[in-house]
Amino acid sequence: MIAVWIALGVVALIGIFIWVTYNSLVTLRIRVDEAWSDINVQLKRRLDLIPNLVETVKGYAKHESGVFEKVTEARAQVMNAKGVKDTAAAENQFEGALKSLFAVAEAYPDLKANENFKELQNELVDTEDKIQASRRFYNSGVTGLNTKIQTFPANVVAAMFKFTNREFFDVDETEREAVEKPVDVKF
Numbered sequence: 001m002i003a004v005w006i007a008l009g010v011v012a013l014i015g016i017f018i019w020v021t022y023n024s025l026v027t028l029r030i031r032v033d034e035a036w037s038d039i040n041v042q043l044k045r046r047l048d049l050i051p052n053l054v055e056t057v058k059g060y061a062k063h064e065s066g067v068f069e070k071v072t073e074a075r076a077q078v079m080n081a082k083g084v085k086d087t088a089a090a091e092n093q094f095e096g097a098l099k100s101l102f103a104v105a106e107a108y109p110d111l112k113a114n115e116n117f118k119e120l121q122n123e124l125v126d127t128e129d130k131i132q133a134s135r136r137f138y139n140s141g142v143t144g145l146n147t148k149i150q151t152f153p154a155n156v157v158a159a160m161f162k163f164t165n166r167e168f169f170d171v172d173e174t175e176r177e178a179v180e181k182p183v184d185v186k187f
Contacts, residue, residue: 017153017157018157018160021153021154021157021158022157022161024148024154025145025148025149025154025157025158025161025163028141028144028145028148029145029163031141031144031145032138032141032142032145032166034141035134035137035138035140035141036084036138038134038137038138039087039131039134039135039138039169041134042127042130042131042134043078043087043091043131045127045130046124046127046128046131047075047078047079049120049123049124049127050071050075050098050124051075052120053101053117053120053121053124054068054071054072054101056111056114056116056117056120057101057104057105057108057111057117060105060108060110060111060114061104061105061107061108061111064104067097067100067101067104068101070097070100071094071097071098071100071101073097074090074093074094074096074097074098075094075097077090077093077094078090078091078094083167084166084167084168084169085167087169088169088170098124102121105117105121135169138169139168139169139170142166142167142168142169143168145163145165145166146165146166149163149164149165150165
């Protein structure tokens with residue numbers, strides 16, 4: 001009789017372990033999905049700001065059409081990106097195009113003094129900060145989920161219920177090289 005109670009206790013403990021582990025995996029997966037949604041909201045906000053910014057700069061720099069085309073193309077790529085990897089790649093190209101746009105703006109002092117341009121630029125900087133925060137939150141969630149999926153004994157439950165690792169929202173190789181390169185300081 002004692003053996004039956006011990007066996008039932010072991011089965012109950014295994015059931016509780018599976019239940020708790022499954023629920024924690026679901027919670028982590030939902031947090032990652034929420035974080036991805038936050039990134040998409042911020043990207044949409046930025047994409048909505050860009051046409052206004054481009055039109056403002058166009059008024060001052062009519063002969064810089066190549067830059068405007070690159071920004072427009074990069075914006076379209078971000079809008080059409082599917083999944084984390086494609087979105088990250090499109091984002092990296094878009095950020096490069098934005099740098100070109102701001103480089104053009106630097107050449108026009110009247111534009112830099114324009115209140116509309118300043119307001120749009122501030123909104124864009126604020127949105128960029130929010131995108132970076134959303135990326136960190138997403139990548140933190142992915143780290144937690146992937147770690148739980150890969151560590152024993154949770155990996156057994158994750159395999160039973162087909163939980164899969166998620167991709168990080170990461171910079172591409174050319175940006176990684178620029179980020180990892182030490183900054184030259186010259187006086």
